[in-house]
Amino acid sequence: MTTVLVTGGAGYIGSHACKALKAAGFTPVTYDSLITGWEDAVKFGPFEKGDLLDRARLDEVFATYQPVAVMHFAALSQVGESMKIPGLYWKNNVMGSLNLIEAAVDAGVKSFVFSSTCATYGEHDNVVLDEMTEQLPINAYGASKRAVEDILANFGEANGLDHVIFRYFNVAGGDPEGEVGEHHRPETHLIPIMLEAIDGKRPALTIFGTDYDTPDGTCIRDYVHVCDLVEAHVLGLKWLLDGKGSRVFNLGTGDGFSVREVIDRSRAVTNKDVPYEEGPRRAGDCTKLVSGSTRAESELGWTPARSTMQQMIEDAYRWHRTGHYNK
Ligand code: UDP
Secondary structure (H helix, E strand, O other): OEEEEEEOOOOHHHHHHHHHHHHOOEEEEEEEOOOOOOHHHOOOOOEEEOOOOOHHHHHHHHHHHOOOEEEEOOOOOOHHHHHHOHHHHHHHHHHHHHHHHHHHHHOOOOEEEEEEEHHHOOOOOOOOEOOOOOOOOOOHHHHHHHHHHHHHHHHHHHHOOEEEEEEEOEEEOOOOOOOOOOOOOOOOOHHHHHHHHHOOOOOOEEEEOOOOOOOOOOOEEOEEEHHHHHHHHHHHHHHHHOOOOOEEEEEOOOOOEEHHHHHHHHHHHHOOOOOEEEEOOOOOOOOEEOEOOOHHHHHHOOOOOOOOHHHHHHHHHHHHOOOHHHO
16 A cells, blocks of 8 residues: 655644545554654554654654655644744744655655645735735744745755645644544644633633724634545645646635634534633734635645534534543
């Protein structure tokens, strides 16, 4: 069977990707430091513990499994933290990725799938965010991801490393079969925090800023279901293995939801009110990030069928109430 090295396979998106890869007939080998991941989320293939900054360990794992491709999820991904401790983001996300890319090239890998982010676009007034939009990140997280995109472009030219770059919008929801789900420690994302507040696991959700230039004053985001997102990765991998070459794809639905709208939608799913308070803006947050591209649909044949807000909250809530989440 065709082996794919999945960095961050013990994390939220990586573990869902491993499940999708296995279902598609690939063997996903997880490479994860477990700094933010969970070993018991590695259920769909072998596990190798290691850090991206450990070149010798990476070489060992490439030699053992000889993967045909790499799917690179492992990264720090908190906007707020990246504004407070940017060095962490440059070291882990940029130096770690460079190390991985060099190890992959030296091991003869020709196909690389990379998790990038809509945070690379930054603030654009009245501009449709498609793959050609100028990347002007306003936080260190987005800057670190844009830097890795540049590294990949250079290695693509110089070393024939074909790469698919996915710029994610906001990922939410969980595996409908409940085998894996979202579990960050500490949690910083809107939907899980909202569910924790609903169930009394925290006193309240704080809305970060109510004075944005949006209809209700709160930030607008485009939410995509994690299962749809990882299906796009399988399609992107096949695209590369079919020799179609390097390409960038936005992964979003094109529908924007404000923080207040997400809160309102949750009532219909949980039948409970969200205890919330209004707080100041979080440093680094863009006003509005909504995809304006259908390239993934038209070129990859991607259909984000599960990405309704109702479904994402429903799937997240089911996972949220399982014992695993409460570890
Ligand atoms: N948000 C919020 N309170 C929270 C967490 C997030 O108001 O406790 C807002 C945040 O400011 C942003 C949106 O919810 O506008 C989504 O944030 P999240 O951290 O989930 O994802 P990001 O957009 O940073 O990738």
